[in-house]
Amino acid sequence: MTTMLKNIWKKATLTTFAVVAFTLSGQAQEGKTESDIQAIMQQHDMVGLSVAVVKKGEIIYAKSFGLKDVESQAPLTNNDIFRIASISKSFTVTALMQLIEAGKLSLNDDVSELVGFKVRNPKYPEKVITLRMMLSHTSSINDSQGYFTLDTIDPAKNPNWEACYNDYEPGTKYEYCNLGFNMAGTILEKLSGERFDQYVKRHILNPLGLYGGYQVDSLDASRFVTLYEYNPDSASFSPSPSAYAPRREEISRYRMGYTTPIFSPTGGMKMSAPDLARYMTMHMNQGSYKGTRIISRKSARQMQAKIADNGYGLALKTESNLIPGKSMVGHTGNAYGLYSAMFFQPKEQFGFVVITNGTSAPEVNEYNLALAEVLNSLYNNLIK
Incomplete structure (x- = not known):
């Protein structure tokens, strides 16, 4: 064998060894990840769990564990979709940022003028409640009346x-408020001329190639994951079918720009974990995903910038x-027994989506302890 052939053979052997070693290392990491997750699920009585991990713009790991439906014993898959709860708020703000970029409104606009009726804290009647306040939960509006x-x-x-309205001045304190985001969805309809669910689908989901939406009847019901509410008194789970109530009668009487809460801009998006991870990557990449720009870099930075004392920005x-x-x-989500979390590190370019359809x-502090453990396990095993 010539010296040149020996060198080529040696180089090829070393390369093959490196590839095999890398593969074995990756398999070991995934094996450790899955054993950790199984232990966490058992400890916290998790019915099912879907996870997705993003690094440098790509999903490097996506897997589902446990059950999609207890009664049928159907296993949970990556293709199944959940009502993701309050992570939905970020879709509402993303849509509004598109309208802001188009010059149709401003974060400093008076909400009263945007929704078409008086929105003033009676204790501070001269203080304008702005869209920025409402989207950052600093408006002084509360959910006490539903x-x-x-x-x-x-x-x-x-x-x-x-x-x-709370006792404090608008813009001075934080209180999480779902009503404010249902009002935000109404504003989107008034200024876009499109029904809320259809706007989000047309201007965010479709351009990104994501399957999901706010209207139940527009989706494949066979893909819905059953959500289970946990009762600590009886240590038992019960299904929550109302999570996917189609609300057909209410939609038949729909009033554009007022009955928008039917679609729940505050929590009604349905989506799989991998697709939610792709949407998250768009925000991590400052408004763009694989060449498709959804919002500007400026808008993305505004959404992520801290406004409230606890670090909340715009959804x-x-x-x-x-x-x-x-x-x-x-952001996190919690409704009908479901818990969800979507978090990313913008500078280091990694992120996670974790969703469970039931846990004890x-x-x-606005995130589920079991999901926090899963998220840290994913970080330690696949990113760190």
């Missing part, structure tokens, strides 16, 4: 409308305690 209809805060519809929150030593940006683990 948030499934705008009638609760409309002075012409609810004699107790004043109860929708995205900076969380410093989720992964030790890492400042993560994202409690929620602390």
Whole structure:
């Protein structure tokens, strides 16, 4: 064998060894990840769990565990879709940022003028409540009167409308408020001329190639993941079919620019974990995903910038305690027994989506303890 052939053979052998070693290392990491997840699921009585991990713009790991439906014992798959709860808020703001870029409104606009009725804290009647305040939960509006209809805060519809406001001045304190985001969806309809669910599908989901939406009847019901509410008193789970209520009768009487809460801009998006991870990557990449720009870099930075004292921006929150030593940006969800989390590190370019359809683990500081453990396991095994 000539010296040249020996060198080529040696180089090829070393390359093959490196590839095999890398493959074995990756398999070991995934094996450790899955054994960790199985242990966490058992510890916290998780019915099912879908996860997706993003690094440098690509999904490097996506897997589902446990059950999609307990009664049928159907296994959960990556193709199945959940009602993702409050992560939905970021879709609403992303859509509004598109309208802001088009010059149709401003974050400093008076919400009263945008929704078409008086939105003023009666204790501070001269203080303008802006769109920025509403989207950052600093408007002083609360959910005490409910948030499934705008009638609760409309002075012409609810004699107790004043109860929708807290005692403090708008813009000075934070209180999480679903009503504000249902109002935001209404504003989107008024200024775009498109029904809320259709706007989001046309201008965000379709361009990104994502399957999902707010309208139940527009989706394949066979892909819905059953959600299970945990009862700590009986240590048992019960299904929550209302999570996917089609609300056909209400939609048949739909009033553009007012009955928008039917679609729940505050929490009604349905989507799989991998598709949610692709959407998250768009925000991590400052508004663009694989060559498709959804919002400008400026809009993406505005959404991620801290406004409230707890790090909440515009439907995205900076969380410093989720992964030790890492400042993560994202959002959580909690409804009908489901818990979800979507968090990314914008500078280091990694992120996670974790969703469970039922667990006995409690929620602390706006994120579920079981999901926090899963997220840290994914970080330690696949990113760190």
